[in-house]
Amino acid sequence: MTPHFEALFRPRSVAVIGASDNPNKVGGRPIHYLNRFGFAGQVYPVNPGRAEIQGHRAYASVGEIGAVPDAVVIAVAGDATLAQVRQCSELGVKAAVVMASGFGEIGEAGRQRQAALVAAANAGGMRLVGPNAQGTANFASGAVLNFSTMFMEVAPADGPIAIISQSGAASVMPYALLRQAGFGVRYLVATGNDADLDACAMAEAVAADPAIRVILVYLETLSDPGRLAAAAAVARARGAHVVALKSGSSRRGAVAAASHTGALVGNDAAIDAFLARHGIWRARDMNEFIRATPLYLQGHDPAAGRTVVMSHSGAVGVMAADLAERAALPLAELAPATRQGLAAILPEFGSVNNPLDMTAALLGKGDMFPRVLDVLGSDPEADMVMIGIPVAGPGYDVPALARDAAAFLARHAKPLVVSAPQQDVRAAFAARGIPAFITEADAIGALGQYAAHRQLGGAGAARALPAARAWAGRGLLDEHASLALLAEHGVPVVAHRQCASGAEAVAAFAALGGGAVAVKGCAAGVPHKSEHGLVRLRLADAAGVRAAAQDCLDKLAGLGEAAPRVVVARMVKGTHEFALGVTVDPALGPLVMIGEGGTLLELRQDIVTLLAPFSADEARAACRRLRVAPLFGGYRDMPALDLDALAAAAVALGDFALAYRASLKAVDINPLMVMPAGQGVVAVDAVVEMR
Structure with a gap:
């Protein structure tokens, strides 16, 4: 000190x-x-x-x-x-x-x-x-x-x-x-x-x-x-x-109307990402603040957090299993040898699966409890143990149960907790150094927190930041400038041209190969193009392109744009629409959002956030936390999505945001078309805003 x-x-x-x-x-x-x-x-x-x-x-x-x-x-x-x-x-x-x-x-x-x-x-x-x-x-x-x-x-x-x-x-x-x-x-x-x-x-x-x-x-x-x-x-x-x-939740930074990302993410998400990056568990209430303390103090390795729930009450086992699923705490799949060993100990009407039901036979068989623990301790799939004791009274040798649990801890050094509503039962276990909780919810919550905390952060804490690059201008960039800047920094963007007349639009249509194109008004002062009728899709002939371009140019002029432009872009159909975004926290730096995209982005709010810099592995892990994550493996008749390309685009966006962190305010890429695995991603619309 x-x-x-x-x-x-x-x-x-x-x-x-x-x-x-x-x-x-x-x-x-x-x-x-x-x-x-x-x-x-x-x-x-x-x-x-x-x-x-x-x-x-x-x-x-x-x-x-x-x-x-x-x-x-x-x-x-x-x-x-x-x-x-x-x-x-x-x-x-x-x-x-x-x-x-x-x-x-x-x-x-x-x-x-x-x-x-x-x-x-x-x-x-x-x-x-x-x-x-x-x-x-x-x-x-x-x-x-x-x-x-x-x-x-x-x-x-x-x-x-x-x-x-x-x-x-x-x-x-x-x-x-x-x-x-x-x-x-x-x-x-x-x-x-x-x-x-x-x-x-x-x-x-x-x-x-x-x-x-x-x-x-x-x-x-x-x-x-x-x-x-x-x-x-x-x-x-x-x-x-x-x-x-x-x-x-910290007061959200001032975000221009053009940026959905800042309003959607908010500054509190930056704090979440910062704490996770540095291996700090964020508690949400006073109970969670202190709940896992006895597990932290013991320091036993939770490994992958695969948990065995055991009780002499089937109801307690089922409730604990439900709680574990809600807490994203995996229940262990017991090995065949473990189930065979348990079958030799438990009565026929007990359960040798996880959750484990010892039944009321525990009352008359004093050696059952330590024998069960010994079998579980030898199973490499059983990382942690939760024991539910909903009732104990005359006939239950609680001191012996606590002694046997302590012996298990000493022998196997696997995290073990007990839940018991009776204070004297909890006291007997606590006296032996066993974390004891009143409810199954607190016991499961403590195990889940401890296992998840041990897997948190630290990986990106020591990364050196690149020198900050200056940006000459300020405010919004139009779509063409935004896409060009992002493409320069490794984010795949749609093939497109910027045009100032109907004739230029027709020439761009031809240069892009003659397939279907989109024509969109392009002006920094009008970021929400669809609200002004400035988006025309699936145009497949020169006459349609010329008419759409001229209409958009006229509308922009009517909105006060002195030098109206349009973007002519190749139509891209992805398997699913995602969104990427950046908001820059003044203290913590760029925060990258990955989420399901499209027009319902704000409504669905299926997003994850990462504090730059981060790796592709970290981006992939974050994407797997999305509600739509099953799509990455394929769903029904949909092919698996290109998760690697999505992660790479997120990393490129994060690196870009770090490079311009002193000048950048926000980025919105929506939609980002994600193709089948191996076929990449394409940003088809983007807005970059500088401070």
Whole structure:
């Protein structure tokens, strides 16, 4: 850790400015916690009205202490904060936690005060957490520079978990749930306004601690993507995991009416793609935020995630199988030898298929459970195990079941969880280190999350970006210019010509081979051509081409186009219509959309998104997540589609977008005709928009 983070998490001395003798006040609680939770360094309360506070000598100002504290907690009103920050910075304090509100969160005037606060701190080399921060805590060192009441209600304990949050409440909610489940938490940080040392920087700092196995990050804005990516890389390198709960869909960037992609994808998809790229699991609620924690801490390899569900209730097995299918968690196909071994153990009316039904015979056969587990443990297709215990009472040796499950874990090191509505049953398994959940839904959800998270990201994290290329113009490019630019960068486009008269259109028709053509108005200011009657299809003779071209030219002139043009393009019939698009996020870069195309693109919204740069393998994997993915293998009388060509076009579009990332605003290619396998793809319409 850098000296600033050392000062926050392992300080030798802490000053509390605005200190109170009352532990229930903001200025009193950090001192109470430093006393209570084993902080071994010096504590300097600063309050000109008191000689002693909570057993420590008090000082009138931080300058009278006679020593420079490593860290300070500033717990005075907002209007008095700047002077205290300036004094601490001039003294050489390394880090400060600013708890006062009334800064960037209240508007422009507050943002100006906040900027002055950061400037004053940084002028002397001091770094800030906050303002409007609940504070930091390291429960290993006792350095609790935090005013939350939660630690009075739920006692801390050191452990392999870090919680980093831009919100105070969202930091202590997972803390309470994890502590009540018996897990220790080492770091808890609530950064507030993120004016200086933000949540992403904090995540990077705690990732450097080799004892931390799980980092939970609550975000309202993604303030420094690079540092969060760095945190994930450090964690991933030693087998730790980062889970992010990003609240709210970020406000969609301003997108011109010409671009469907930006409106369809939105900025939130860029965050999804960024987190996945860097191996960070995005949780959608507080339950998912912490649910898989025991599996992360155990760290057993989920392999391909093929799961065996076993229970002494057939209903539980069926419900769990349904849940697994909805969670895209594959159920293992048990090997013939496994089924034979199970048949020798289970009663005839049990099920040796997956889900496995042990029946109520479990009640009278104490050796059944461990024997079944031993058989499953030897099956290479069985990667994970979920045990459902819907009821247990007299006659059920629950401690023995838990002991046998623990022996399975020790022998086979395969992820195993249990679901049980009875608290005492869960407690027996948890005491043996078995992740225990109330419902089958949570057990299956945890397994699904854990297996999917282990397969996420990291592959594209270290790719070098090409130098950004400048673009001389701005705004929309017309269809001809858009297609030409994309073709130059490797996206296959339809054969076409741009024409300024009916005679030129006829000449283009002949040059394209005389087959059926489309004639379309071509003007940057009129991107939605069909709405103005500027699209004529399947024209097969010179007279029809001439008439259509002249009509389009006249309409464009009527719409105010000074130099109207048309595009004459060869008619292309694909097996299926897809769409490609780009929207450029200011912080995260180009996001490429792949989806089912045509006029119903917005209605169907069958799309996937990738953050550039990405590989053809990544593009193919993304396409297989589409609802229309079965078409890639052929469907009924339709031939298999050219998935390789679609992926290659997406990669080319992503590389183009990266090259012009400083100038590009959006790209829409719709439709992109996808041919049978081996026959390629063709973009027949496109709009490129520059900033």
